[in-house]
Amino acid sequence: MRMGWSLGRLTAGPFAACLFATLLAPAIARPAVTGPLAVGVNASGNCQFHGRSTALAFGDLEPPTGRDASATASLIFKCTRGATWSVTDDGGLHEQSAGAFRMRHATLDAYLPYRLTYTNATGTSQGAQFEQTLSIEGLVRGAAYASAPPGNYADTVTITISQ
Numbered sequence: 001m002r003m004g005w006s007l008g009r010l011t012a013g014p015f016a017a018c019l020f021a022t023l024l025a026p027a028i029a030r031p032a033v034t035g036p037l038a039v040g041v042n043a044s045g046n047c048q049f050h051g052r053s054t055a056l057a058f059g060d061l062e063p064p065t066g067r068d069a070s071a072t073a074s075l076i077f078k079c080t081r082g083a084t085w086s087v088t089d090d091g092g093l094h095e096q097s098a099g100a101f102r103m104r105h106a107t108l109d110a111y112l113p114y115r116l117t118y119t120n121a122t123g124t125s126q127g128a129q130f131e132q133t134l135s136i137e138g139l140v141r142g143a144a145y146a147s148a149p150p151g152n153y154a155d156t157v158t159i160t161i162s163q
Contacts, residue, residue: 047079047161050131056138058114066142075134077161079125085161087121087134092157103153112153115139134159 056073079085094102094111102111119135136159 047077047083047085047125047132047163049075049077049161051076056116056136058138058140061140061145061148063146063148066146068142069140069145071138073136073138075136075159077132077134078128078130079132079161079163081125081127083125083163085123085125085132085163087118088160088162089116090158090160092155094155101155101157103155105149106152106154108149108151110149110151110153112140112148113144114155116157134161 054073054075056071058069058071061069077085091098092101094104096102096111096113101114101116103114104111115138117137117139119137120133123132125132
């Protein structure tokens with residue numbers, strides 16, 4: 001007894017039949033299989049300073065005049081759309097008490113008080129493509145430097161944008 005199949009004069013055994021069925025298998029339509037894919041992201045609201053740091057320079061103070069000296073500077077920042085910000089500072093390196101800014105003499109134990117005022121210190125961003133400008137005004141009262149020792153005075157204030 002012979003096993004296999006025959007196609008005209010061509011005769012093949014069981015192995016050849018399985019091989020032939022396997023080659024034809026891709027041509028047989030099979031149902032598609034689907035599955036879910038979860039997609040998500042957390043877009044955190046944040047702000048970042050954009051551009052260079054800046055200096056608030058009062059220039060040369062002239063004690064005999066007794067005039068107040070003012071200076072302005074600005075910082076540029078960008079925030080994500082809808083981010084609500086507020087600006088604070090650390091009081092500087094030589095702060096005497098809350099809000100009492102002081103510049104320190106370069107070589108002496110002498111200080112010169114000054115004041116900072118911010119414009120555009122709070123707000124809500126329209127998107128990162130829009131730059132925000134923090135305007136900073138500094139003021140040294142004439143009476144504060146009238147008897148100050150001559151020399152260079154400096155301070156460093158860290159500005160923080162919080163959300």
